[in-house]
Amino acid sequence: MQSEAKFIYNYKIYLENEGMPLFTNRLYFDTSDAKKTQILWDKISAQYSSKAVGYYDLPDSGEKLLLDIEAWREGLKNLQNVVVIGVGGSSLGAKALYSMLFHEKKSGTPNLRFLENIDPITIKKTLHDIGLEDSLFLLVSKSGTTLDTISIAKIVMVHFGIFPNDKNFANHFAAVTDEGSALDKFANEYGLKSFFIPKNVGGRFSVLSAAGVVPLTLCGIDTVKLLQGGAKCKEDFFARKLDTLLEKALIYTTKGAQNINVLFSYSDIFREFNAWYVQLWAESLGKKRGDERVGLTPVGLIGAIDQHSFLQLIMEGPKDKSVTFIRVEKMADDTPIPDLSLKYIEKADIKTGISAATLLNEQALATIKSIVNEGVLTDEITLERADAFCAGYLIYYFELLTSLCGLSLEIDAYGQPGVEIGKKILLDKLKR
Amino acid sequence: MQSEAKFIYNYKIYLENEGMPLFTNRLYFDTSDAKKTQILWDKISAQYSSKAVGYYDLPDSGEKLLLDIEAWREGLKNLQNVVVIGVGGSSLGAKALYSMLFHEKKSGTPNLRFLENIDPITIKKTLHDIGLEDSLFLLVSKSGTTLDTISIAKIVMVHFGIFPNDKNFANHFAAVTDEGSALDKFANEYGLKSFFIPKNVGGRFSVLSAAGVVPLTLCGIDTVKLLQGGAKCKEDFFARKLDTLLEKALIYTTKGAQNINVLFSYSDIFREFNAWYVQLWAESLGKKRGDERVGLTPVGLIGAIDQHSFLQLIMEGPKDKSVTFIRVEKMADDTPIPDLSLKYIEKADIKTGISAATLLNEQALATIKSIVNEGVLTDEITLERADAFCAGYLIYYFELLTSLCGLSLEIDAYGQPGVEIGKKILLDKLKR
Numbered sequence: 122m123q124s125e126a127k128f129i130y131n132y133k134i135y136l137e138n139e140g141m142p143l144f145t146n147r148l149y150f151d152t153s154d155a156k157k158t159q160i161l162w163d164k165i166s167a168q169y170s171s172k173a174v175g176y177y178d179l180p181d182s183g184e185k186l187l188l189d190i191e192a193w194r195e196g197l198k199n200l201q202n203v204v205v206i207g208v209g210g211s212s213l214g215a216k217a218l219y220s221m222l223f224h225e226k227k228s229g230t231p232n233l234r235f236l237e238n239i240d241p242i243t244i245k246k247t248l249h250d251i252g253l254e255d256s257l258f259l260l261v262s263k264s265g266t267t268l269d270t271i272s273i274a275k276i277v278m279v280h281f282g283i284f285p286n287d288k289n290f291a292n293h294f295a296a297v298t299d300e301g302s303a304l305d306k307f308a309n310e311y312g313l314k315s316f317f318i319p320k321n322v323g324g325r326f327s328v329l330s331a332a333g334v335v336p337l338t339l340c341g342i343d344t345v346k347l348l349q350g351g352a353k354c355k356e357d358f359f360a361r362k363l364d365t366l367l368e369k370a371l372i373y374t375t376k377g378a379q380n381i382n383v384l385f386s387y388s389d390i391f392r393e394f395n396a397w398y399v400q401l402w403a404e405s406l407g408k409k410r411g412d413e414r415v416g417l418t419p420v421g422l423i424g425a426i427d428q429h430s431f432l433q434l435i436m437e438g439p440k441d442k443s444v445t446f447i448r449v450e451k452m453a454d455d456t457p458i459p460d461l462s463l464k465y466i467e468k469a470d471i472k473t474g475i476s477a478a479t480l481l482n483e484q485a486l487a488t489i490k491s492i493v494n495e496g497v498l499t500d501e502i503t504l505e506r507a508d509a510f511c512a513g514y515l516i517y518y519f520e521l522l523t524s525l526c527g528l529s530l531e532i533d534a535y536g537q538p539g540v541e542i543g544k545k546i547l548l549d550k551l552k553r
Numbered sequence: 554m555q556s557e558a559k560f561i562y563n564y565k566i567y568l569e570n571e572g573m574p575l576f577t578n579r580l581y582f583d584t585s586d587a588k589k590t591q592i593l594w595d596k597i598s599a600q601y602s603s604k605a606v607g608y609y610d611l612p613d614s615g616e617k618l619l620l621d622i623e624a625w626r627e628g629l630k631n632l633q634n635v636v637v638i639g640v641g642g643s644s645l646g647a648k649a650l651y652s653m654l655f656h657e658k659k660s661g662t663p664n665l666r667f668l669e670n671i672d673p674i675t676i677k678k679t680l681h682d683i684g685l686e687d688s689l690f691l692l693v694s695k696s697g698t699t700l701d702t703i704s705i706a707k708i709v710m711v712h713f714g715i716f717p718n719d720k721n722f723a724n725h726f727a728a729v730t731d732e733g734s735a736l737d738k739f740a741n742e743y744g745l746k747s748f749f750i751p752k753n754v755g756g757r758f759s760v761l762s763a764a765g766v767v768p769l770t771l772c773g774i775d776t777v778k779l780l781q782g783g784a785k786c787k788e789d790f791f792a793r794k795l796d797t798l799l800e801k802a803l804i805y806t807t808k809g810a811q812n813i814n815v816l817f818s819y820s821d822i823f824r825e826f827n828a829w830y831v832q833l834w835a836e837s838l839g840k841k842r843g844d845e846r847v848g849l850t851p852v853g854l855i856g857a858i859d860q861h862s863f864l865q866l867i868m869e870g871p872k873d874k875s876v877t878f879i880r881v882e883k884m885a886d887d888t889p890i891p892d893l894s895l896k897y898i899e900k901a902d903i904k905t906g907i908s909a910a911t912l913l914n915e916q917a918l919a920t921i922k923s924i925v926n927e928g929v930l931t932d933e934i935t936l937e938r939a940d941a942f943c944a945g946y947l948i949y950y951f952e953l954l955t956s957l958c959g960l961s962l963e964i965d966a967y968g969q970p971g972v973e974i975g976k977k978i979l980l981d982k983l984k985r
Contacts, residue, residue: 242822458671480704483979494974538869543864
């Protein structure tokens with residue numbers, strides 16, 4: 122057993138409400154470099170003011186969207202299933218939030234499902250589980266021509282025998298896309314409802330736009346609170362200069378520092394959130410800068426499970442990793458660990474009165490302590506509750522962190538030029 | 554568009570059957586170094602002969618286990634749910650294979666579920682979905698005292714009001730553990746059926762032992778074929794010296810080479826297999842070697858979905874990654890992409906007669922081509938079918954590759970000393 126860690130720490134509570142900190146971020150390191158922090162702050166302030174990057178303002182522009190969804194929802198009768206047909210930025214955000222907030226979903230609202238992959242096994246299974254009458258298919262694609270998405274939509278149409286000219290087509294299909302896209306024109310032609318993603322909002326930054334808000338609202342997630350959480354994070358950062366974010370971005374992008382950034386999220390509800398983070402981070406920060414290849418590699422882990430997996434590599438492997446822990450102070454559905462002692466297995470007995478959530482949190486804290494002891498770059502995000510408000514804050518926090526890392530690395534965080542080559546090879550081969 | 558890649562390639566089919574290659578591994582690189590290959594071969598041959606590492610022989614020792622399971626199964630009436638309570642090596646293997654082979658599960662067999670995490674939300678949801686009468690809880694733990702596993706078991710007992718002294722306890726609980734462990738003694742005391750994991754088989758290498766074979770057999774997976782696949786890989790390697798494996802291990806463990814090893818698996822059925830690979834790789838190969846920290850970092854991706862995510866980082870980010878593609882030539886439940894053209898979205902039209910599986914495979918091939926063009930270290934595994942035989946082969950292939958990398962790095966691939974510190978911190982705090 123090593124000696125107690127000396128925590129070099131930088132403790133901030135930047136949101137207080139109901140007397141409790143709703144979102145806490147502890148950095149177990151100290152990086153304060155006032156000059157560099159100021160330069161990065163100036164860069165993001167300039168980007169924000171330029172209005173070239175649209176996601177910054179999404180939390181404030183939700184009111185009209187929410188009214189539009191509510192009005193449209195009135196006409197959707199007996200809806201049991203909303204199926205998002207979309208991939209990448211068009212599905213990951215909604216999936217992340219639906220999984221994270223499923224336990225507080227309004228009762229009696231439809232199930233949210235996803236058709237993301239042109240995988241015959243998944244498609245068959247999903248279509249087998251639903252009927253047409255009570256299902257709505259939401260085609261989500263910024264460009265409106267994503268090959269996988271449109272191909273899956275065609276399979277769905279043939280499976281249920283419903284086609285654009287049919288009079289009930291608009292009861293079962295709707296679109297979320299860029300205004301004026303091919304999909305928007307298609308929607309107009311056949312009378313489908315369509316919602317727009319602002320043109321200056323990239324797919325992976327679009328979860329607080331119609332791409333996430335439409336399916337989540339339909340399926341009983343409190344998107345009003347979600348957007349309020351995003352707005353609060355925006356305010357904390359842009360109006361109060363939340364310096365933990367600036368400091369994290371600076372240390373992550375220091376040359377020769379940890380280039381693998383692990384998100385260790387304690388609860389199964391974060392599994393899809395991790396996947397959202399992986400896309401956001403990898404696709405935004407893996408870029409050529411002139412002749413140089415730069416990038417930070419994201420890894421998503423779930424605690425306590427992955428203490429029995431990847432943790433060994435963090436503890437004893439190369440020091441090329443930072444780790445951000447996410448944990449929830451007050452978990453839903455908490456249950457006590459019974460005060461039972463099983464004969465011969467007394468070694469696994471613990472103190473009376475510990476709940477499952479407490480044990481999960483204590484596992485996180487013990488793991489934090491052990492890796493800080495090893496000198497691994499570590500920070501900890503604690504949500505008071507896994508609710509829509511905290512989720513919105515968390516989403517916006519990671520979007521900001523991504524933008525800050527991109528600015529610090531002097532790359533364009535908002536394009537994805539590297540994936541076009543494979544698409545071209547594919548289309549050259551399969552084009553009709 | 555870059556010019557056509559020059560494929561430096563090393564094409565091997567090492568299993569032929571029914572006139573088709575069932576398992577193909579193409580290396581898009583050339584590393585032949587006869588001397589190093591021979592040294593590594595000698596090392597693994599010595600380890601194999603020593604019998605210190607038990608997983609090598611698991612595929613040959615399944616017959617007795619399978620008979621034992623069959624005999625016991627007779628007495629389990631009306632079984633609808635088998636719930637594995639276990640974590641890490643005690644759950645990931647069974648989960649990987651159940652997901653990969655679900656489409657060929659025998660009909661009328663129980664569902665396989667997992668309680669891996671001391672997460673109150675997941676536990677509540679799982680227990681809500683099942684009843685006691687038709688459920689069997691399989692406690693899987695090598696040591697028999699894993700804190701999470703035993704705590705979850707206690708919650709299950711209290712939830713259903715069933716305890717060790719009850720006369721029907723042995724109808725609903727069974728154990729998979731090391732012979733003589735605390736859990737084995739508990740099982741003996743209360744008349745539970747128990748199966749043993751050989752002492753010289755580590756948890757993350759245990760999927761072809763009782764840890765995987767018991768739940769999979771009960772739930773309708775063809776474990777006879779699974780073990781045959783493993784045995785075939787064993788034979789191909791140890792009797793025929795499968796040199797792609799030796800060459801891959803050598804190039805992965807060359808100093809200064811790619812230290813992030815991406816597994817890019819094309820089909821949703823591989824999601825849990827990726828998680829199994831991540832544990833196997835990270836926990837086996839992240840080790841201190843004297844004062845030096847060594848290790849290879851695994852990343853699991855799903856195609857075609859993650860072409861819209863992590864691919865950008867592979868294409869343009871630092872050249873610190875190798876990529877292994879897995880794809881399935883003939884997929885179950887294949888479906889044609891309808892020969893429909895949607896007005897305004899004609900850009901997404903493809904040739905007539907392409908199926909979903911073909912499009913998925915063509916996406917894999919286009920992606921392989923584009924990353925080989927970028928000079929990324931790439932290889933490709935093609936399964937003719939995703940069946941139990943190929944799955945067994947695949948499992949054994951990755952176990953061998955892990956052992957070879959461990960031997961080449963001169964570390965002990967079979968322990969996990971780094972995770973003990975956190976466990977001790979936790980127990981010091983929570984011990985009764």
